[in-house]
Amino acid sequence: MQRNGIAFSNLYLGLVHYPVCDSEGRVICSAVTNLDIHDTGRCASTFAIPAAYIINPLDSQRELVRRIIVHWTKGAGARRNPYRKEALERVRMKATLLDAIREITDRHHRPVMTVATDARRRDGMITFSMLRRLVCNRQQPFLLLFGTAWGLAQEVLEQSDLLLAPIPGVSDYNHLSVRSAMAIVLDRLTGNRYTGGR
């Protein structure tokens, strides 16, 4: 595997299921999907992200995620597929964003900088290269937030320390899946685009 990118030990992921929006802009709690858990874990492993948080306040949802993680990291799945095991070992289940922030803070002993992502352009959004430079140069941890359903709720966007520019596509269509968006963002932030691997 050609290693061209930068491994950030201070960059974390959060896949948020609440609070997010539905198609009408109403705040909802979305359901966790099995593929999201695996794709998130595989992205985290590929880009050496120390931990990826699945955030959902419902007990039943958290129990579901917990079972999936246990199956692939300690159970039959772990024996069958070591790559899934490695991927799922980076996935953590939290009820709230605050719980994820607390865990990261405890680990780094520094305040977490939250970076919200959104498909729509808004004032004050920083570019990928600016964020990359921040994560490279700062000791503090950064938590990249991705919203499921129709995106992070307004309150999350307003309370986040930073907002990351949307992924520029080549059309007006800006409804990339959260799985696709997460992969692209990580590649843009960590990947070295100036070598042969580009």
Add this chain to the structure above:
Amino acid sequence: MQRNGIAFSNLYLGLVHYPVCDSEGRVICSAVTNLDIHDTGRCASTFAIPAAYIINPLDSQRELVRRIIVHWTKGAGARRNPYRKEALERVRMKATLLDAIREITDRHHRPVMTVATDARRRDGMITFSMLRRLVCNRQQPFLLLFGTAWGLAQEVLEQSDLLLAPIPGVSDYNHLSVRSAMAIVLDRLTGNRYTGGR
């Protein structure tokens, strides 16, 4: 939506379910998943890819995909969610790679250049920037092939005109999901990384 990328009217996607490999390297036919169809369509719409082919020889699988496409492009799904409609309108179901190639050839009246992707480094792989330049400068159509399961079978890799370098991660882990890989590849090929959107 910030438009920074290049719209290639001669770049196509193929999501291959046969022939692909299982974890032991044996040639298998993998099953189509609903999320793959949607993510593929959404990627195609975001990056203005004219068509994305789901390739699977099994009648039952093709019927399943056909129903999903019809539901979201002509049925109840189309009325409920115009973004899904737009995305699925770019998705085409084909039994074989050859069928996809034929359709593209008929449309462009030029031979198709197939470009296989793989997670492992091999001799002769071209870089992203080389492929981008080719697609920009040539009139002929290009078909980017992504393998499900454990990747494209050896015969597809050997018969493809070109092989694209793997996505460089930052670790030895190279088991990104095909959904993630497809999104990253398209962003790398079409996206303009030298503007504010970067």
